[in-house]
Amino acid sequence: MTYKRFSSKIILLILSCSNFLIAQEKEDSLLLYREGRFQEAITNTQEELSQNPNNLDARVILIWSLIGAGEYKKAEIECMKGLEIKKYDSRIIQALGESYFFQKQYKNALKYFQEYIGLDPNGARIIKVYNLIADSFYKLERYNEADFAYENALRFLPNNQNLLLKLAKARINAKNKTLAKETLTTLLSLNPSHLEAKKLLENLEKNNNNS
16 A cells, blocks of 8 residues: 555656646746747747647747747748637637738738637737737728727827827828827827927828818
């Protein structure tokens, strides 16, 4: 009986050590990604996946790292593999939208970004998603929809100057001059020396005087 108890303890100790090492590998990969060491994170997660292809956490970090390294097609392929394991993993769906966006496949990007919002409306990457949705609409010259999406992003970051500038440009292209002027005025109240906003506002006022 003593031998059996001893053997059981050894087995439990080995399993605990294995679980600790797996968790440590995941943390190391995530840390590498967060530090911008994308190639190292890619190598690390690929090693993890060679041992366990169904490790979704490792695959997600791999995908994020591939996107960070600008390897968007590879990221897309890894997303597809991940969705075969778990069809509605919101992290992978968001990353797939992002990989399509950077490949200039804006309609595909919109499909997966909108799916992400449906699955995780308060997710960690929701601000980024609304921003990229708006950018996708803008690239597709669907300026009114871009306007709406930039406003959604601004709900999370009310005084973000970059978003305000993009919103103003969408409104200018949509011929919503009054709203564009309001947006530029708001931006200039936050940053009076913003050169691009000044120039856009001057052009709007000049065109308004000439019409």
